[in-house]
Amino acid sequence: MKKRMRARNQHLKRLLSLLLTVVMVLAMIPAAFAADTASGFVIGPYLLAPKTTSMVAVWETSGSEPTTIRFGTDANALGDAVTVERDPEAPAYGGVQTNIYRYKFSELTPGTRYYYEVALANGETSRGTFRTLEENPTEIRYISITDTHKFDTKATFDAAVADYDPAFIIHGGDMVEGTGTQKEQYAFWFNSGEFIHNYPVVYACGNHDFSDYFDMYVIDTQTEEYGSAVAGNISFDYGNVHFDLMDSNPWALFQMNAETSGGKMDAATADKIEKSVQWLKDDLSKNQDKAFRILVMHHPISDPYTKMHIASVAEAGHVDMMLAGHTHSYARAVSDQPTVGAGTIYLTHQDSRAVSAKGSYMTHTIKDGVLTTQNMANGGVVGTTVTAVDKQQLAYSNISIQSGPVPCNSEIEISATITNTGKGMAAAVIPVDDNGTIKYIYGDLESDSGLSTSGEPVRVSSNGVKTLEPGESIELSGTVTLTEIGKHTVKVADVSKDIEVQFRPATFSYTNVRTKLGGGEVSDIGSDILNIKADITNIGNEDGTATATLYVGDEATLSKQYTLKAGEVKTCEFTYQFEQAGEFSVRIGDSAPETVYIEGSIQGMPMVVDQSGKGNNGYLHGAPTIGTDDKGNGTIILDGDKDYVEIPDNQNFTIDNGITGMVWAKLPVSEGTGINTLTPNGRDHNPLMTKGVSIGWGTNYLYRMAVRATGKVTVGIGFNNDNGEFFWNDDDADPNAGIKKGEWVQYVGGFDRTTGGDSYQNKYNSGHIDAPAFDSEIKNWPGASTYIGFSYTGALLTNRGRGVDRTMLAGEVSQARMYQSKLTEAEVAAVADAPSAAGPKSDDLVLWLNFDPKNIVQTGTHTTEWAEISGAPASLAYKAEIPGKSAIQATVEFSKDGKTVSGSKAFNLKTGENTIDLTGAGEGKYVRIVTKFTSNLGTEQTDIPVLYTYTLKAGESTAAWNTYADWAKGTFADGAGHQSSDAYRALSEDFDDYAGEVDEGKPVEQTAASSETTQTSSAATAETTTETKPEQPKEAGWDVDDSHWAAETIRAMMAEGVLEGDADGRIRPDDKITREEMIWVMNTMLGIKPKADTKLDAADRSSEWAYGALAAAKDAGILQGDEFGYLCGSDYATRAEIITMIARACKVSSDDHSILDGFTDAADIPDWAVSALAGMAAQGSLSGYTDDTLQPNDQITRAEAFSLLYEAITVEAPAQAA
The missing domain is CATH 2.60.120 (Jelly Rolls)
Incomplete structure (x- = not known):
């Protein structure tokens, strides 16, 4: 058996605490009775490896004597006692071998209830029961749970298991609160209730679990019973369902640790990942005949490494559902691939460490080809996911395909009502047949794949993939690109349309914008020099010359010309120096804008003089106030939002063998222990002291001492290996361990390679971990600051040298120290008793900040x-x-x-x-x-x-x-x-990858004419066109035939400059119109200018070019938004919406609704639109259709909208009112 961690030493207090825990546990076990001797159950018995004809029971005792077990099908007539010896190869803990016992119940009858009793040498007993798996179950029931940690929800879960009566339970990892080497914490799970004795559990390893002890408790038995070609990975069948459980730590922990801290994973990790992925491929390929395939691992699909290694394999292998945890946040997702959709569903559990309205475990029932999963919170259902054997059963109606003709490389709008006709959840997708090539309208997946299986860009009007429950219908719309000249037969379901794709002059689009500040290989946030690139694509059918222009805000600053052949792509680049600090929007041509931050001001920053003599002075950020502690010493008061202390790294010390951090702090008083009482915005891992670039994912720190959401303190050391982070928490079972709100506490965390890690709070030993088995280099992170009350957190943005966000600490601090060795318990006590003195090991003191004002230079x-x-x-x-x-x-x-x-x-x-x-x-x-x-x-x-x-x-x-x-x-x-303003900024991504060659362009002198920009009602699709032939573009409105019923109105509006057409001169009179397009036209006609510097919420579903117009229309009372106030600019407008907008603009309304009685569908008019439509009808601007209908809730065409607007605005009285 491969051993991954070896425990070495154990403190006497830990043994006493463990014995107290055992006594408490025994008192909770109804089937056990107290004995006179010290020997007793430490853990269990619990059940593993369920099968049709066997089951395994495991237990741990405090004594090493042989134990016995009896079992049978009659609880009152158990069989003869069988002697069970302890495992002689069990690992040691605290220098003493663990007493672990295993017994396999074999030759059992399928689907049968059995009873058992384990007896210790001192006479103490514990009883349990189980049911073997059925051979051909008509119904399968199981429960899944993850991230139990200290498991505050155990009582609810215990009752729920008994009530649901599953065949087995799946634990998706993280059953301990600290690390797997803190052996006593496995009792959080294994002693959590009666269910552990009566229901078997199968396990996947979490990032907190992996250790020799997890192997001992779980992996050794699972491997022996199920087989494991790759350590930690198992598979088994129950009926016609196949289960795969995987250890995701090799990629999501070890590879992540290495790569996010700037290194490379070692060969052993790479080999484990390769073998694991191949194992999954092979295992799934052998089980394609099963009705369902369930995959379980700790790290979810949202983890970038899980997505990298697992997603494509799972989906190709027809995994029906993947269960995971780790993030402590419930999530549901489907495949990025439109050809898969909800064929693979990804569920991420909410943690069950504490009560949450988002759930704490899931129940799963499979019957008649349907898998029903219910997300449970406090015993109630808070969400249901249903998947069936038959996937993606969709029907299409109300199909709309944009008419032609269109220029080559145009995007055409397609929409349809999609109905889920199946028994399980489906993902909304529209397969579009374009001359025999299938393209897909699916979801906004730019951050993921961004491409359909045909290689065409996926763009839709919705945000993300829409899912449908059985019987549900939704409308989905999007675009596909027509890339060849000639006739295109575009087909959706049974609806098709022939579209003529015409010659397009040289036309240029600008995409893939990358920015870099400064002249280095990666961005320098302190620089004021912007380097910016973009790809120019000639989407026309002829050669041409593009004038690429750099815009800062709306000002054109620099231009270059590039000659491109039809379909050619070139990369342009500009360098621009800012003269002012601030936040700037930059773009090239019609590209999406990028935000650039230029740092500016300087200020007073009080300096705390280092008393160690090393010169490691601290600087006060934010504006902390000052106070005094309980002994009259000076303190600083941190607000938990902007205040912190930074100690720049002078690189005058190195941590090799040991380290000790100390912070004297008084944390805020309030009810509960939730971390939200320590910071205004609820961040976890609130830092007392850190050194490094981030204390979130990976080993991106040398040292951390932080407060968890549990109120316990966690301490960690970063090693330069794939295991990386070596940390421990306060003892959760010890009520004396953890933060003390409203009290002054000396918080201490020390580590060395011999004795391991210890935490102290006012001299009390609150946590311990034995030394690690590995002997790797401690990662010192040279150049990274030490902080009090601040750290970056989350995934490391490697080039930025920081995590994606920050975490802070609120409270008073009077002193902070760091030693380059571990202080003993006596030495910690000596410093606590005389905090104003240097104390023991003063030669190893590399940082000593005393926050009395006399030590602060202001x-x-x-x-x-x-x-x-x-x-x-x-x-x-x-x-x-x-x-x-x-x-x-x-x-x-x-x-x-x-x-x-x-x-x-x-x-x-x-x-x-x-x-x-x-x-x-x-x-x-x-x-x-x-x-x-x-x-x-x-x-x-x-x-x-x-x-x-x-x-x-x-x-x-x-x-x-x-x-x-x-x-x-x-x-x-x-x-x-x-x-730095960057310190307070949450970021979603690293600096752009600025590598790659650029093409040489011809500089163009900037003039007012060349910098002029025009926005029209088609601004969202505006393109830049440069002609190289004498032939001119088609005249605006060329697609409006003189015979069109609205031609006269459209021509009049064009003559007045209200309509200009898109880049190709098209008006598209019979296409639908969006709310934002209508607002742009209406504002133009009424002379309402866009509101400058407007930003809208993503929920407003509006294009950036329309932000100012929508905000101005809202201010003018023309636009009010939906029931939540969202403007919904990119939604197609209905007749009722357009008529109401026009009525508001013209100040037309009528309380006499009887005029609408002549319309047969007047009852369909929304309440909010009745008065507006009555007013418009009264003044003769609303006549309806020939069948006496208004069709108020139907989407309106552009021609209809323009005609209604023009007629209303040009009526004399309303015009004066407007």
């Missing part, structure tokens, strides 16, 4: 570089924010040689934008500015002065300091610095 300076000037200094303009008692003083220094100061003059700055007259201030060829910042730390309010800009004018020269790149040319001293 003044600091910034000195600019020398700037050469061409004449006498005239003025210094500045922008500053100087609150309360803080201050900024600017001293302008002069020099003849740029080295020696020849004169100077000081000025006190004021809040706001101001200008100082420098006439007569001094003379010299060079000038620089020394800025003194004075911060004011207070008990009620802390004042931090901030300087944004300087602009110095002298003669014909101007020197400016506006961006952090400008300020960084100078130097900081003492309590001054730069607060």
Whole structure:
């Protein structure tokens, strides 16, 4: 048996705590009776490896004596006792071999109830019962659960198991709270209730579980009973259902640990992953005859490594359902591939550590070809997922295919009502037959595959994949691209349309925008130089020349020309230097905009002097206030949102064998132990002390000491191996361990390679872990800061050198220390008793911050570089924010040689934008500015002065300091610095991959004409066209035939400049119109300008080009949104919606609704539209159809909308009102 972790030592307190736990557990077991000796059950008995003719029972005792077991089908007449010896190969814990016992019940009868009793040498007994699996079950019932950890929901679960009576339970991993080497924590699960004695459980290994002890408790037996070609992976059948359980740690933990911390996984891990994936392929291929295939692993499909290695294999192998956990957040997903849809369903469990309305376990029932899964919370159903043997049973109606003709490479709109006619859940997809090539309208999967199986881009109007329950119908719409000239027969179900695809002049689209700040290989967030690339594609049918333009905001800044053949792709690039700090939207041509942040200001930043003598001073970020502790010592008070302490890495110490971190803190008082009481926004892993780039996924830190959501403290060390993170938590079974709110506590976490890890709280040993079996290098993360009250968290953004988000700590802190060795329990106590003294092992003290105000320097300076000037200094303009008692003083220094100061003059700055007259201030060829910042730390309010800009004018020269790149040319001293806005920003992705060649373009001089942009009602599909032939594009409105019923109105609106057509001159009169397109036309006709700098919520479902128009229409009272206030701009408009918009614009309404009685479908008019439609009918602007209907809820065509608008607006009275 391969051993993955070896335990070595155990503290006496841990043994005592363990014995107390055993006594408590025995008191909870009804079938057991107390004995006089110390020997007793530690864990179990519990059941493993269910089969039709066998079952395995496992138990652990505190004594090593032989035990006996009896069993039979009659609870009152059990068979003879069989002696069971302990496993001689069981691993040791605390230097003592574990007493683990296993017994296999064999030659049993399928589907039969059995009873058993385990007896210890001292006479103590424990009883249980089980039922063997049936050979041909007509109904299969099982329960799945993950992330039980300290398992606060165990009582509810215990009752639910008895009530549901499953054949077995699946545990998807993470049954311990800390690590698998904290052996005592397995009792959280194995001693959690009566179900553990009576129902067998099959297990997948979680990232918290893996260890020798998990092997001992679970894996050894599962391997022996089911076989395992790859360690940790098993499969078994129950009836006509096949189950695969996998260890996902090789990719989702070990590979992730290595790669997200900048390394590479080792050969053994790569080999394990390869073999695991191949095992799954082979196993699934052999079980295609089963009705269902269920896959279980700890890490879900949302994990990028699981998605990388497992998704394609699972879907190709027709896995019906994959069950996982890990994220502690319920989720349901279907395949990214439209050809699979809900053929594979991915369910992620909510954790069962604590009660949650989102669920804590799932029940699964298979009967008559249908698998029904219910997500359960507090014994009630909070969600149901149904899958059937027959997948994706869809029917299509109300099919709409956009008419032609269209230019080549155009996207045509297609919509349909999709009905799920099957017995199980389905994913909404529209297969589109384009001249025999199947394309799909499915989901917005740009972040995943972004392509259909045919290779065509997938674009839909919805956000993500829509799923349908059995019998449910929805409308789905999207586009497919027609890429060849000629007739296209486009078919959906039994509806087809012939579309003529015409020649397209050279037309250019801009995609795949990548940005980089600075001149390095990866972005430098402190730079003010933007490098930006985009791919230019000629989607026309002829060669042409594109003028690519860089826009910053709406301003065209730089342009280049590129000649491209039809269908050719080239990459353009621009370099642009920002003159101001801030947030900027940048794009090239019609590309999607990217946001760029340019860092700016400098400020006072109080400095805490390091008492260790190492010079590792700390800097106060945010604006922490000050206070005193219970002994009168000075403290800082962190708000849990912006306040923290940063200790830059001077690289003057290395951790090799041991480390100890200490923080004296008082955490906030409030009810409960939830972490939301420690920070305003509920972040977990709230950091007392960290060193590294992130304490989330992977081993991206040297050291962490943080508070968990449980109220317990976790301590971790980062190793440079695939195991990576070696951590331990406070003992969850110990009520004395964990944070003490409202009390001053010395929190300590220490580690070395010999004795392992120990945690202390006011000298109390609150947690312990034995030393790791491996002897890898500790990863020091040189260059990464140490923090108090702050850390990045989540997946590491490798190039950015930080996690995706931050986690903070609220509370008071009086002192923080770090040692480059582990302090003993006595040494920790000595420091606690004399906190003002250096104490023992002071030579190993590498950081000692005492937050008494006497140790905090509240003044600091910034000195600019020398700037050469061409004449006498005239003025210094500045922008500053100087609150309360803080201050900024600017001293302008002069020099003849740029080295020696020849004169100077000081000025006190004021809040706001101001200008100082420098006439007569001094003379010299060079000038620089020394800025003194004075911060004011207070008990009620802390004042931090901030300087944004300087602009110095002298003669014909101007020197400016506006961006952090400008300020960084100078130097900081003492309590001054730069607060990066990036530290507070949550990010979804790393810097762009900027690698790759670019094509050379011809620079174009920027003029007003070349920078002019035009938005029309078709702005969402606008394209840039450059002609190389004398032939001109078709005239706008070419697709509106003179015989069209609305031709006269459309021509009139075009003449008035209200309609301009799209890039190809099309009006598309018979196509449907979106709400945002109508608003654009209406605003144009009424002279309503778009509202500048508008941002809408994603739930508004609107195109970015329409944001300003929609907001302006809402302000004008024309648009109100749906019942939730969302504007739904990209939704197709109904007649009732359009008529109501027009009525509001014209201020037309009528309380006399009787005029609508003449329409046969007046009852179908929505309540919110009745008065508007009555008013429009009363003034003669609404006449309905020839069959006396209004059809208010039908989608309206563009021609109908334009005609209604034009007629209403041009009626004299309404026009005056408008």
